[in-house]
Amino acid sequence: MTSENIDGGKALIRALEKEGVEVMFGLPGGAILPVYDPIIDSTIRHILVRHEQGAGHMAQGYAQATGKPGVAMVTSGPAATNIVTPLCDAYLDSTPLVVITGQVPLAAIGTDAFQECDTTGITMGVTKHNFLVKDAQDIPRIVKEAFHIATTGRPGPVLIDLPKDIVDPNNPRSELDWVDNPEMDLPGYKPEKKIDLSEIEKAIELIQVSERPVFYVGGGILKARAAEALRELVEITGIHVVTTLMARGAFPDSHELCLGMPGMHGNYTAVTSMQKADLLVALGARFDDRVTGKVDGFAPDAKIIHVDIDPAEIGKVRKPDVAINGDCRLVIEAMVDLLRQQDAIQIDRSEWKSTISGWQERFPLTYEDSEPGSRLKPQYVLEQLRDLTPEDTIVTSGVGQHQMWTSQYWNFDHPYTWINSGGLGTMGFSIPAAIGAKVGNPDRMVWAVDGDGCFQMTAQELVTATVENIPIKVALLNNSYLGMVRQWQDMFYDERFSEVFLSDDVPNYKTWAESMGCVGIRVDSPEEVPEAIAKANEIEDRSVVIDFRTAPEEHVYPMVPAGKDNSSIVVPPSQGSQER
């Protein structure tokens, strides 16, 4: 074996190339400088962001849209702390990321050196794992381990903290013998689970005798690339499906067995079918509080089958009757195999089906049209956007009312077309996530649906989009307020609006967009909406921001008030007198 002497910086970039990294998002600075030099000669495309948080969310958008791990690289200190939010976001939404941070030289660690922070200490609770590299020779192995950990088992973010002296070619500590295929040393990491077939048999028995079953599908289906297998399971059993906020698109909304999103702002049928079910089959879902409402009152009559790759999720919130620890795709395939060997399902579920269709008829999503001359209804804007864009459009969103409306009103028929910040609820997620998604799918249309509060948190990344030629489209639902907080103050704080009004006229989003190299359009009336969307769709050479002026008093319905059980679901006023 020939040995080759290289420096740590080159080794890092070469190791990333070997992992198949095609694109990375980042921003250089003092401690990471030596690693930026070899990027000039690398095949990896580096996208220079305007804020490190943007780099992290772009890597998330890229990862969620492509299924490949997202990679971001930033310097030490404030850059590292700026990327903590995306790390935590990725941790909660199980997004595979590898984040590389610069660090002060080994000898300076612990001395309060310039731009020093305890990056591995700070990120310990928000990463699946992190590494502080102390020897340049470890770089090839640690990079390999980082990608392995990020992408296997339950995916998640991994951070590599690189002290400057071990990557600086002028420092002898940076020398190493390049190892082409280093051996990983992870004796405590065993992501492969052996699926217990006897538990699968028990699950099938429960499914066969249940009268009111529901598949409760979470983001794990998407992580496991299990959408096709799920469809087979659903069609062979004829059981209805709810797709959580993290699983929108995992099962097609237009399928007759799809009930849509459950949870705090889920539709009435999805929420109530879970609540009345006698069996919930949780597939890659984690019984999040936004789905269960008050846990004690959640689906009181339901037996639970819980399938998850992470053993720590099983029984965390609700004790299952059947627990299956394993990869969702493999488990579902085993279920389908077993079902195929058995006779057709005999149990008569016609009453349950007609109950469900009764709810669907009485409690559809609904809103009142806007009065002439008043501000746009956000739901109307989203319906137009949904109907006027290609069906495989990738949609990202920020956090708040616009996020809930998008999840409710969009028609997600394909997996990996919906990218949002579910667990952490990070405002400002949509624009950088859309940029990352577009980088991974340059031929697809990518729309970021955003609120005006969110937009002002990360809009500067539209400069990145322009300069790096990554054209995205932004539908800004601008109601001049922090809308979701306003809604809670309206409903639960006696309409006392504390610190939620942003402004009616500043910033000027049209000229702001233009100053960032985008096309800016302002839309005030319903008639202008389709035309503006059509115009945006035609623009392919740069990003577009449409400032839709929407109604601040609009509420997201239905809503399960925080702390209440899901039977307390509040429907829109127009449905208040409907028989439940």
Next chain:
Amino acid sequence: MKKTQANYTILVITVENKFGVLARVSGLFSRRGVNIKSLAVAPTDKAEFSRITVDLDIELESVSLDQIINQLDKLINVVEIRALDPAESIERELMIVTVEAEASQRDELVDHLDKVGGKVLNIGTESMMLSLVETSSVIDDFESFLSDYGIVELQRTGRVALDSL
């Protein structure tokens, strides 16, 4: 002397013997608001692994104990973890203590020390240093006996334990 009902929880965790691993393990307890009573860490017979014995001094509900075990097991550096059943394991703890003891008090003190199987490590003009390896409850009793003499300085290691044979 064997207690009929244990009021403590012992976790035995085999980890990679690397920097930062103890912080990851102990951090997981602190982030969940669980107080660790004592913690013993040392390399095992294999130098690349360490064994951590955690004494939680409370009997956790099985649900939250399973949850902590599952979440600790997710730590990449944790190789193996399990709870030791107090009824099925042997535990010991070491205490070393310096206690005030005039010459006139020493016979009584050493007599009692012999009864519990302790040792005299060092003798000064007005104090003695003693050691005792016993179960934590015996050490608790002996410690309160010593408090009448006046404890100058004391260190206990916390429980370590192995499965009964």
